[in-house]
Amino acid sequence: MIQTKDLTKKFDHFLAVDRVNLEVNAGEVLALLGPNGAGKTTTVRMLTSVLTPTAGSATVAGHDVVAEAPRVRAAVGVLTENHGLYNRMPAAEYLDFFGQIYGIDPHERRKRIDTLLGHFGLERDRDRKIGEYSKGMRQKLSLARALLHRPPVLLLDEPTSAMDPESARLVRDAITELRTGERAIIICTHNLAEAEQLSDRIAIIRRGAVIANGSPSELKDRFLGPPEFEARMIGPPDGTRYVLPEGVSITATGENWIRFSSLLGERSNPATLHSLLDQGVQVAGLKEVTRSLEEVYLMVMRAANGKENGSAG
Amino acid sequence: MLDNLRPALIITRREIRDQFRDWRIIIPIIVLTLVFPAIMNFTARQATEFVGRFGADIIGDRLIPFLLMVVGFFPISISLVIALESFVGEKERRSIEPLLSSPLTDWHLYIGKLLAVIFPPLAASYLGIGVYLFGVFRQIGWSPEPVLIVQILLLTFVQALVMVAGAVVISTQATSVRAANLLASFIIIPMAFLIQGESMVMFWAEYDALWPVVFGLAVLAAVLVRTGVSHFNREEMLGRELDSLNLKGTWRTFIEAFTAGARSVPGWYRQAAFPALKRLRTPVLLTGLVMAAAVWIGVGLAAQFPLPTGFLDVSNLEIETFSQLGNVSLLNAAGVPVIWLHNLRVVALALLLGVFSFSVAGLLVVMLPLVLLGYFAASFAGAGISPFLFATAFVVPHGIVELPALMLAGAAILYIGARIVAPSQGKSIGEVFVLGLAEWSQVIVGFVAPMLLGAAALEVFVTPWVVVRLLG
Numbered sequence: 001m002i003q004t005k006d007l008t009k010k011f012d013h014f015l016a017v018d019r020v021n022l023e024v025n026a027g028e029v030l031a032l033l034g035p036n037g038a039g040k041t042t043t044v045r046m047l048t049s050v051l052t053p054t055a056g057s058a059t060v061a062g063h064d065v066v067a068e069a070p071r072v073r074a075a076v077g078v079l080t081e082n083h084g085l086y087n088r089m090p091a092a093e094y095l096d097f098f099g100q101i102y103g104i105d106p107h108e109r110r111k112r113i114d115t116l117l118g119h120f121g122l123e124r125d126r127d128r129k130i131g132e133y134s135k136g137m138r139q140k141l142s143l144a145r146a147l148l149h150r151p152p153v154l155l156l157d158e159p160t161s162a163m164d165p166e167s168a169r170l171v172r173d174a175i176t177e178l179r180t181g182e183r184a185i186i187i188c189t190h191n192l193a194e195a196e197q198l199s200d201r202i203a204i205i206r207r208g209a210v211i212a213n214g215s216p217s218e219l220k221d222r223f224l225g226p227p228e229f230e231a232r233m234i235g236p237p238d239g240t241r242y243v244l245p246e247g248v249s250i251t252a253t254g255e256n257w258i259r260f261s262s263l264l265g266e267r268s269n270p271a272t273l274h275s276l277l278d279q280g281v282q283v284a285g286l287k288e289v290t291r292s293l294e295e296v297y298l299m300v301m302r303a304a305n306g307k308e309n310g311s312a313g
Numbered sequence: 314m315l316d317n318l319r320p321a322l323i324i325t326r327r328e329i330r331d332q333f334r335d336w337r338i339i340i341p342i343i344v345l346t347l348v349f350p351a352i353m354n355f356t357a358r359q360a361t362e363f364v365g366r367f368g369a370d371i372i373g374d375r376l377i378p379f380l381l382m383v384v385g386f387f388p389i390s391i392s393l394v395i396a397l398e399s400f401v402g403e404k405e406r407r408s409i410e411p412l413l414s415s416p417l418t419d420w421h422l423y424i425g426k427l428l429a430v431i432f433p434p435l436a437a438s439y440l441g442i443g444v445y446l447f448g449v450f451r452q453i454g455w456s457p458e459p460v461l462i463v464q465i466l467l468l469t470f471v472q473a474l475v476m477v478a479g480a481v482v483i484s485t486q487a488t489s490v491r492a493a494n495l496l497a498s499f500i501i502i503p504m505a506f507l508i509q510g511e512s513m514v515m516f517w518a519e520y521d522a523l524w525p526v527v528f529g530l531a532v533l534a535a536v537l538v539r540t541g542v543s544h545f546n547r548e549e550m551l552g553r554e555l556d557s558l559n560l561k562g563t564w565r566t567f568i569e570a571f572t573a574g575a576r577s578v579p580g581w582y583r584q585a586a587f588p589a590l591k592r593l594r595t596p597v598l599l600t601g602l603v604m605a606a607a608v609w610i611g612v613g614l615a616a617q618f619p620l621p622t623g624f625l626d627v628s629n630l631e632i633e634t635f636s637q638l639g640n641v642s643l644l645n646a647a648g649v650p651v652i653w654l655h656n657l658r659v660v661a662l663a664l665l666l667g668v669f670s671f672s673v674a675g676l677l678v679v680m681l682p683l684v685l686l687g688y689f690a691a692s693f694a695g696a697g698i699s700p701f702l703f704a705t706a707f708v709v710p711h712g713i714v715e716l717p718a719l720m721l722a723g724a725a726i727l728y729i730g731a732r733i734v735a736p737s738q739g740k741s742i743g744e745v746f747v748l749g750l751a752e753w754s755q756v757i758v759g760f761v762a763p764m765l766l767g768a769a770a771l772e773v774f775v776t777p778w779v780v781v782r783l784l785g
């Protein structure tokens with residue numbers, strides 16, 4: 001659905017996006033993760049045919065972003081970082097305006113507006129001026145605008161930035177509901193938890209270049225090693241040296257717990273559990289030790305910074 | 314056509330509706346539409362009665378049409394503010410981004426906004442004119458010639474278009490309303506001069522002189538609209554975040570373009586100067602036509618403003634006459650740099666004026682010597698001396714080099730204007746101007762300056778002898 005090949009954007013002598021290669025299929029959500037100024041928004045703007053790439057190419061919903069710009073824009077729903085709303089306009093009128101721009105016929109337009117406003121809980125406020133809306137309501141209205149023409153591709157730039165937790169939750173829930181088999185979604189964010197929660201894959205972008213790309217678990221495996229599991233026991237361990245199946249190694253022990261990991265991941269858990277029970281250990285619980293995406297992100301960034309400093313030195 | 318315009322009209326409708334929700338726009342429009350014409354009616358009646366008491370009816374007669382023009386102009390002056398707000402304000406608030414991400418073309422956005430910005434002030438203006446005319450007719454029974462109404466309506470329209478189209482060009486260079494307001498002085502000051510000129514025409518009561526003004530403004534509006542369409546694009550709207558002045562970067566761009574990567578003088582001529590010259594083919598042709606027109610104008614002026622009899626008596630010319638000329642040392646090497654620098658100053662002045670007038674004023678500077686040439690050729694003919702003999706004696710010896718140099722200089726200025734007006738994907742007006750300036754410099758440094766130096770030497774050492782030989 002979305003494909004980029006060495007996508008590059010230069011502003012004068014500033015390289016904003018550097019040979020980015022991405023692929024997002026229908027039904028997938030990709031999170032573009034990176035610090036402010038990393039090139040996420042510029043990438044999105046190229047994918048909406050708002051900015052022209054300096055080099056490389058990209059296709060969105062089967063259309064080339066340069067040669068078929070109007071078709072690309074018709075196929076894309078964009079939630080911009082700034083809401084881009086007209087404060088003096090009532091919400092329903094605002095959606096109607098964009099419905100007209102996308103060429104939706106009046107009857108269908110009314111139907112879709114009613115549905116979207118109802119879906120986002122804005123039905124009662126449909127005739128209120130947007131200037132009177134809260135931040136969360138504005139974001140939901142922007143999302144409704146992005147969905148109005150039922151685009152097969154959604155590009156969401158910082159969908160929950162500067163929102164209170166409740167509004168952010170509402171927007172995240174809405175995004176989760178948008179995942180369908182026919183739709184590809186890209187979310188730009190620097191909220192790691194949000195990226196992990198909403199996306200199937202994550203591309204970490206730094207100074208315009210993608211420096212890591214994969215599913216959250218792939219990235220964790222790649223940068224933090226195989227997953228760790230923690231077995232909690234009843235009563236303190238008796239000092240016995242536990243014998244675990246081949247390939248499973250103990251990484252840490254505590255007062256009444258042990259942590260172990262295996263290259264096979266959770267597939268080795270039944271055998272490990274069996275082994276512990278055979279040794280008379282009373283296992284009260286088994287869980288995966290949480291490995292945060294934050295650790296991955298910081299590790300990737302540090303590695304990139306180190307590489308850069310090394311090459312500079 | 315209408316189908317193509319429909320998406321633009323969606324923008325127009327929204328913007329107009331939005332304007333009518335803003336009291337800061339509604340109040341001035343109402344005041345200028347209804348209250349201001351009423352005040353002007355009152356002023357017209359009072360002034361007519363007052364000057365009538367002293368037998369100076371002519372002042373009243375001229376004041377009423379003048380106020381008609383003023384009543385028309387005031388409401389459209391708001392269009393400049395609305396335009397800056399609509400184009401730059403939306404860019405600054407980032408509310409334009411969803412529109413840029415929609416299937417609308419740049420042209421739809423431009424036209425939609427242009428219509429929205431022009432329509433309310435223009436409607437207010439026409440309504441104000443109606444109110445004023447109704448008032449003066451009722452109060453003092455005055456009604457203008459229908460042609461004057463047409464002239465004022467057209468004048469008001471083209472003035473609004475020039476201001477709005479100019480505001481769009483400014484908007485492409487500004488990312489904040491504050492910066493745009495400062496740049497708007499480039500529109501306000503020339504408009505103020507224009508209104509003063511129009512006021513003179515209205516008091517002079519030579520209303521036919523309004524036609525060239527309408528025509529000139531229409532041409533200017535067309536050029537500004539073309540420039541606006543060329544530079545009003547998505548890349549420009551969102552590509553630049555700050556109004557920063559990067560002198561170092563600008564200088565680097567200029568030098569890179571000027572040298573074209575050449576490392577020696579012959580290499581520079583090969584890579585930079587000759588290609589620049591080649592690009593000037595069409596502008597050279599156009600400048601040649603303009604210069605020919607200038608000669609023709611000069612000939613016309615000679616008939617209109619003939620020189621006194623005996624003024625052109627060249628029968629007693631001697632070579633010493635030339636060495637005694639005040640400021641210019643002819644027949645002396647010191648005269649060469651004087652003439653050369655003078656001509657270079659003219660070329661620089663032409664550039665300076667051309668920059669602010671889409672090349673038009675620059676070409677006028679280039680035309681001026683040719684107007685004089687035509688004038689004197691015709692005057693000599695009037696004095697019984699063959700104009701060809703005059704040209705061969707006074708012009709050909711150095712003009713054979715100087716005139717082509719002047720033509721190249723004019724063409725180079727014309728080319729800068731054409732570059733600014735033409736679309737240039739991914740480049741701002743500033744960048745286009747710097748590149749144009751680099752090309753202009755290539756032509757001036759590579760060809761015009763050396764040619765003018767040669768022409769100056771010919772003018773100092775050869776022309777006086779030829780004049781004396783042929784006419785003395």
